[in-house]
Amino acid sequence: MLPRETLATAEIPGGGKLTLVSHGRDYIIMLGRDELMGTRMQFSEEQLAELTLDLVTAPAPRVLVGGYGMGFTFRAALAKLGGRGRVIVAEIVPEILDWAKGPLVHLTGDTLDDPAGEIVITDVAALIDDAVDGTSPRYDAILLDVDNGPEGIVREGNERLYTRTGIARMRDALNPGGVLAVWSAAPDNKFTVRLKDAGFAVDVQTVRARPNNKGPHHTIWFARI
Secondary structure, X not given: OOOOEEEEEEEOOOOOXXXXXXXXXXXXXXXXXXXXXXXXXXXXHHHHHXXXXXXXXXXXOEEEEEOXXXXXXXXXXXXHHOOOOEEEEEEOXXXXXXXXXXXXXXXXXXXXHOOOEEEEEOOHHHHHHHHHHOXXXXXXXXXXXXXXXXXXXXXXXXXXXXXXXXXXXXXXXXXXXXXXXXXXXXXXXXXXXXXXXXXXXXXXXXXXXXXXXXXXXXXXXXXXX
């Protein structure tokens, strides 16, 4: 069995630690002993962007992505838009970008220099609040992949995103016809109910982790105004 090699660690603001490890040709970001994401199971995170943008009708969408991670959703969104619109990523752990430019540069390529993209080191909730308060434009799509599901696993502060109040804030940060999409490692019927109660039309889809129809089943909520 191939050993895992620790390449780097980073502290999460508010507590907790992320670890980047290599395992043969694969790379994994760990939270404690749990795998948050890895290069062997990136398909559902790419689908988060592609399937969401299929629903967006704005000609030049303004897209907010919660969490950079390994950049799968960010890169897929940029590719899908093909230079139209703008993709803004909120990432709260600055070292994640150091990893993107270092051990994971073979994944990153030149996407961090794409003029249609922007990485902001902040809590995604802060950018949502700015849109609601009118200090920045609203979004045509909000894509969340900051936890392994609709609860604050990575960071306790993320809990507010998935409450009725947090969902209402995200709805108010969207333009008419906008889409809120949330990635999860598992289904959560209570979250579906909260989205519907907030006035969204909700479609829950199951996506495999790998493009060859293998790997775990992941859940994505697509909530439309």
